[in-house]
Amino acid sequence: MPGLIRFGRLDRVSHSGGMDASTPSSPSRQSVRLLVTLQQARAALQMWGRRQFLVALGATVGIALIIGAATVMFPNPIFGREVPTVWWNYPVWILASILSGMLVATYVRQPGAPETPQDSEAERTERRSGRLGMAGGILAWFAVGCPVCNKIVLLALGSAGAMTWFAPVQPFMGLIALALTSVALVWRLKGQVACPVSPRKPVSVVAS
Numbered sequence: 001m002p003g004l005i006r007f008g009r010l011d012r013v014s015h016s017g018g019m020d021a022s023t024p025s026s027p028s029r030q031s032v033r034l035l036v037t038l039q040q041a042r043a044a045l046q047m048w049g050r051r052q053f054l055v056a057l058g059a060t061v062g063i064a065l066i067i068g069a070a071t072v073m074f075p076n077p078i079f080g081r082e083v084p085t086v087w088w089n090y091p092v093w094i095l096a097s098i099l100s101g102m103l104v105a106t107y108v109r110q111p112g113a114p115e116t117p118q119d120s121e122a123e124r125t126e127r128r129s130g131r132l133g134m135a136g137g138i139l140a141w142f143a144v145g146c147p148v149c150n151k152i153v154l155l156a157l158g159s160a161g162a163m164t165w166f167a168p169v170q171p172f173m174g175l176i177a178l179a180l181t182s183v184a185l186v187w188r189l190k191g192q193v194a195c196p197v198s199p200r201k202p203v204s205v206v207a208s
Contacts, residue, residue, distance in 0.1 A: 037190050055104060059105060081146040092177070126188070147162045
């Protein structure tokens with residue numbers, strides 16, 4: 001009888017989740033999932049051919065020229081800048097251009113690759129990654145731009161408010177832009193090698 005009581009207590013503790021060592025914790029599951037996602041993204045990059053790398057290079061240069069010229073990261077006769085650039089503008093500009101260029105290259109379909117079915121999980125992931133990439137590009141443009149040269153910022157905050165409120169948050173906008181573009185790129189790369197598994201439909205058993 002005492003043995004049965006002890007067994008019952010152990011069973012209750014095990015089912016409560018507090019003492020069950022075989023069940024991984026939520027942070028460990030998230031870490032494993034993140035590691036698998038990064039490995040899948042790396043595998044997708046290793047599968048890239050010459051076409052993808054050329055598109056990534058061309059898109060990177062084009063995006064860098066567009067953002068760099070509009071924000072006067074380099075002198076040009078079209079745009080001007082009243083507040084000079086600071087040191088962190090350049091790594092944000094370069095990294096955002098590289099990530100965006102690689103993201104564009106993920107939309108280049110490899111020869112013989114099947115088309116993405118409409119209204120599928122892969123298509124929804126494409127739309128999400130596209131929106132994240134676009135948001136990251138816009139934030140990068142705001143982050144490295146002149147705080148008092150942006151017409152939207154001037155209309156919203158004025159010249160004094162742009163220097164007092166907008167300029168101090170530009171570095172954080174740059175970090176958020178890089179994070180969003182990185183997440184979008186990883187999602188796109190993961191989708192090129194990961195095959196979503198549709199849930200099985202329940203099978204009804206009819207007794208004869």
